[in-house]
Amino acid sequence: SQQGEEDPQALSIQEGENATMNCSYKTSINNLQWYRQNSGRGLVHLILIRSNEREKHSGRLRVTLDTSKKSSSLLITASRAADTASYFCATDSGAGSYQLTFGKGTKLSVIP
């Protein structure tokens, strides 16, 4: 079932600017992951944050998780044209299930 909701649905920024995308979910989660998808291509795993973590960094990516608000944000710093893609959050509930529930995604366009 669809759970995550990203906002904005579309984001257009200039190269060098930071891009922030948000994701909200409705039920309890075990982990939250962010994925990237180039147009018409498969998914690339970016970063995972566990329910007991609040913030995580990976290169130019920064993810936060607020379980009280059931929300997460993905920040891409110093964006590049190559960051142009759709970004999805996905949650799993744990309890032995690896099923992922994806959000609707944010389409990011980075203008050179």
Place this chain on the structure above:
Amino acid sequence: GAVVSQHPSRVICKSGTSVKIECRSLDFQATTMFWYRQFPKKSLMLMATSNEGSKATYEQGVEKDKFLINHASLTLSTLTVTSAHPEDSSFYICSAQKVAGAVETQYFGPGTRLLVL
């Protein structure tokens, strides 16, 4: 490592025919494989969960007789779209969960674009 392939990457077929899509984990064994469907500019919707050697578990609203899933080995799952219709045209993506791996060891295939004429 951790590569998942899908074949074919793109297929065009006539209405009424059946199409088989393969999902393979190339360098690891997968206890579980998942099949997703994605409409243009939309998110991924889980269709079914496939466990090696057992029947697939389908999500609500997904016809099991329409979308046949076979998970014959720890490295191969197939999705067959039977009697395809134009509304089945979509992007189908599989993912494979590594045996005894954590949730982040679920790897996605590159997708198969199906166009039914």
